[in-house]
Amino acid sequence: MPETQQRIIAHFDLDAFFVSVECLNDPSLKGKPLIVGGHNERGVVCACSYETRKFVVHSAMPMKSAMRLCPQAIVVSGSYKDYGKYSQWVTDIIAENAPLYEKASVDEFYIDLTGMERFFEPYKWTIQLREKIISKTKLPISFGMASSKLVAKIATDEAKPNGYLYIPPGREKEFLAPLLVSKIPGVGKHTCKALNDLGINTIEDISRQSTSLLEKYFGKYGADLWNKSNGINVHQVVNMRRAKSISTENTFFENSTDLTFLLSEVVRMTEKIAYELRQDQKIAGCIAVKIRYSDFETTSRQVSIDLTDYDDELIRKAKDLFRKLYRNKKSVRLLGVRLSHLSDQGQQTDMFGDDERKSALYRTIDEVKNRFGFNSLSKAAYK
Ligand SMILES: [Mg+2]
Incomplete structure (x- = not known):
């Protein structure tokens, strides 16, 4: 993308998201002063409806203070499973429609529409996307559109509740x-x-x-x-195109019964998709291997794994699966490897602690691959 190209960024934010979900679950709560958060002594406000915000109640405030400011508020402890479900629903709608999007939090998204004006009118398109989200999920959502993430986000805030706002280029300041x-x-x-x-x-x-x-x-x-x-903000929208899985298949020129060859192919294919996985900044929680024999009998096997994007762990699992699956001496026509249960890379650090050295190693390998082509570095054969 040339430096000078005018960027077009939409920022979406669900309005009082937790509260909106609670109101869908129990419509009698609609329009009432509602607080989602802990009931007990040390509880804090996780979210609050616009009706309580009038009383200067805001999230992260101790529940005690909130109740002092707005004693008539109804407090619910929160249906976190439902929040995840609705968040995913909105994400899916955006992923289906947007060319490039980033999920910034459970209820917040950036969409990069730079260059899309050649194909459609970005502002109109974004208004329609918003209508689609509302009509499907019944959740109120607002958006701002501008030439940067920062200005788009501030515009969303100004558009709330349940509105939208476009800041044309040159009008940011x-x-x-x-x-x-x-x-x-x-x-x-x-x-x-x-x-x-x-x-x-x-x-x-x-x-x-x-x-x-x-x-x-x-x-x-x-x-x-x-x-x-001054409206200067160069942060890019991080592409989170939410692939459900990453896979590769290979039909052989000649059917093979050569175990050494077949295993080296499993290694090569796993390396290829592990590389793609890291390029997408994802980690995988499931790996599958598929074998199609020369008589077209097709079998596959998958296993859950600790979330990872490391070649060695994925290769070990893939080879394991192949060995369990393969019926000796039977001639193989096609092999496939698939990674699924994909998550965003950030979660790995939170859940398992980061193996800095290994991450750095694979980042270096990927950089070489990016510069010199995929086949420049490859594990020679299976070990
Ligand atoms: Mg929100």
């Missing part, structure tokens, strides 16, 4: 100028107060400061604030 500094994502209570103490109240106030003054008070973050206040 004008849109941001009158907004309070707290509207910048990441500017919390403390930064907000520090800015206000300096007489800086609006985003325009920040943009008028010198970066050196902002850096004096906020360090590196000062320059970041200045860039944001």
Whole structure:
């Protein structure tokens, strides 16, 4: 993509997501002051309806304080399984329609429509996508559209609840100028107060400061604030095209009974899809091997594995599966390997701790593959 190309980013955010799901589950809650969160002494507010926000109740607030501000609020503990289900539903609708999207959180998505204006009108398309999500899931959702992720996200916030807003290119600064500094994502209570103490109240106030003054008070973050206040934001939408599985199949030129050859093919194919898996920044929780014999009898076998994107672990499993599946001496026509139960890579670190050294190794191998082609580095044969 050339540097100068005008980017078109849509940011979607479900309105009071948990609350909306609770209202779908129990329509009598609709329009009532509702809080999702812990009932007990130390409970905190996870989400709250717009009716409670009028009483300055907000998420992360201790439940005790929330109940003091809005004693009539109805508190529910939250149906987290349903939140996941609805989140996935919305993700699926976006994945079906959008050319490139990123799931930023359980209820937040970016869609990159840069270049799509040649095929359709991006703003109209996004309005229709929003209508589709609402008519299918019955969940209220808002979007902002702009030339960067940052401005699109702030536009969504301004469009809420249940609306949408387009900031045409060239109008970013004008849109941001009158907004309070707290509207910048990441500017919390403390930064907000520090800015206000300096007489800086609006985003325009920040943009008028010198970066050196902002850096004096906020360090590196000062320059970041200045860039944001000027609508400068270069973050890319991270493609999360949600493939259900990654697989490869190979029909042989000649049917084979050669175990060494067949195993080396299993290794080669597994390496290929493991590479693709890492390129998609995914990890797999399931691996399958398929064999088609020369008489077209087809058998396959799969096994659940600890989430991984490492060649050696995947290859070991694939070879295991092949050995269990293969009927000796029978002539093989086709082999297939498939990875499924894919998750986003970030989860691996959370769940199992990160094996830094191995990750670095495979990143290096992938970089070589990216530069010199896939076959430049390959495990010579099966071990
Ligand atoms: Mg939301």
